[in-house]
Amino acid sequence: MNKNIHKKFLNRFVSDILSENYNSANKALYNVIKYKIKQKIASASKNKLF
Amino acid sequence: MSKRKSSETESIATILKEATGGILNEESLEAIEQAFNEEVEKRAELREQAALELQDKEYSEKLIKVLEAIDQDKTRKLRKVVEAIDRNNAIKLKKVIKKYNKALTGDALTFKESVVKHISDYLELYIEELIPQSAINEAVKNKKAYTVLEGLRSQLSIGSSLLDESVRTAVIDGKQQIDSLQNKLHEKEQELKQLSENYRLVAANLLLEQKSAGLPAKKKEYLKKVLGSRSVEFINENFDYTLKLYDKKENEQLNVLKEEAFNSRKVKVETPEIEDLILRERVSRPTPVQNSTNIYVEQLNKFSR
Numbered sequence: 444m445n446k447n448i449h450k451k452f453l454n455r456f457v458s459d460i461l462s463e464n465y466n467s468a469n470k471a472l473y474n475v476i477k478y479k480i481k482q483k484i485a486s487a488s489k490n491k492l493f
Numbered sequence: 494m495s496k497r498k499s500s501e502t503e504s505i506a507t508i509l510k511e512a513t514g515g516i517l518n519e520e521s522l523e524a525i526e527q528a529f530n531e532e533v534e535k536r537a538e539l540r541e542q543a544a545l546e547l548q549d550k551e552y553s554e555k556l557i558k559v560l561e562a563i564d565q566d567k568t569r570k571l572r573k574v575v576e577a578i579d580r581n582n583a584i585k586l587k588k589v590i591k592k593y594n595k596a597l598t599g600d601a602l603t604f605k606e607s608v609v610k611h612i613s614d615y616l617e618l619y620i621e622e623l624i625p626q627s628a629i630n631e632a633v634k635n636k637k638a639y640t641v642l643e644g645l646r647s648q649l650s651i652g653s654s655l656l657d658e659s660v661r662t663a664v665i666d667g668k669q670q671i672d673s674l675q676n677k678l679h680e681k682e683q684e685l686k687q688l689s690e691n692y693r694l695v696a697a698n699l700l701l702e703q704k705s706a707g708l709p710a711k712k713k714e715y716l717k718k719v720l721g722s723r724s725v726e727f728i729n730e731n732f733d734y735t736l737k738l739y740d741k742k743e744n745e746q747l748n749v750l751k752e753e754a755f756n757s758r759k760v761k762v763e764t765p766e767i768e769d770l771i772l773r774e775r776v777s778r779p780t781p782v783q784n785s786t787n788i789y790v791e792q793l794n795k796f797s798r
Contacts, residue, residue, distance in 0.1 A: 450609075457608050479620055480629075487626065487633040 449478035505529055696725050704732050715739050 452474040459468035506526050509517060517525070701720055705713045719735050720728050 453609050453613055454605075457605055457612065461605075475616060476620065479616060480624065483620070483624070483626060483629050484633060487630045 449475055449482065452478065693724060694722075697721070697723060697728055700725050700728050701732075704728070712736070712739060 452471045456468050456471035456475055459465070459471055506522050509522055509525060698721065701716060705716050708716070716732075716735060716739070720732065723731075
């Protein structure tokens with residue numbers, strides 16, 4: 444689910460950049476980075492650390 | 494024209510000279526000739542103007558017709574040219590539209606997808622560089638350890654205040670005080686319980702004394718034995734019943750004594766029927782336990798019969 448959200452935000456970011464809507468692009472980029480880090484944390488949690 | 498005029502002037506002067514036969518002198522002839530010439534010139538000018546006007550009119554009409562014809566022709570030609578240009582431009586525009594549609598639907602999407610992929614890869618690398626996976630793994634591990642420790646702490650009831658050295662002594666002192674106070678409270682509770690028990694016994698004995706005030710000593714002793722360890726409520730409820738039970742038991746004992754006395758008498762009257770009856774009754778009913786003061790044993794004997 445996180446992967447889809449991240450892709451959705453990435454598409455929005457590119458669309459906003461191409462249409463020169465930089466404020467919205469900034470938010471989309473923030474969300475992309477947020478979900479990427481969440482993905483990393485989730486993958487780290489899935490690894491059996493304990 | 495001037496030659497013709499001069500020839501005409503010569504001819505008019507000649508004609509007048511000939512017609513008048515030399516009556517008119519040269520000056521008169523010249524004046525007439527001059528007047529004649531002026532008049533002729535005036536008229537010639539008028540005619541010339543009329544002719545020119547007429548010519549202008551004709552020419553302008555013709556010119557208008559020619560211009561209209563040229564206009565119509567040019568318009569027709571221009572329309573054809575415009576139509577041809579429009580057709581050409583339309584075909585070209587259609588081609589342009591097709592090209593841009595293709596570019597928008599196909600190429601732009603491909604471009605966008607490639608841009609998305611590149612940006613995603615770039616962000617991946619950037620985040621990996623800034624926050625390596627090993628650091629995230631460590632953070633997750635720490636977080637999990639912290640959660641486990643919190644769980645253990647809550648399970649073992651170890652508060653965060655206990656972890657602080659400065660507070661630990663005060664907490665231990667408080668714990669000791671609480672424990673000693675709890676012990677004291679327990680002792681007091683025991684004392685209270687003992688006092689309550691004593692009070693209950695005293696109250697029960699007092700009530701028993703009051704109720705059995707006028708009774709004989711033996712009855713009083715029996716009542717004390719049966720109801721001495723009972724509560725006030727129990728004594729109130731069962732005093733009369735116990736008293737009646739005692740009377741009944743006493744009567745039975747008296748009857749037994751009477752029978753014994755009757756049997757052990759020295760002078761015997763022959764009353765076999767009565768003796769038989771008494772004997773039968775004794776066989777059917779065993780003698781109650783002597784000196785049995787326990788009401789419960791007596792009741793059990795009754796039920797066992």
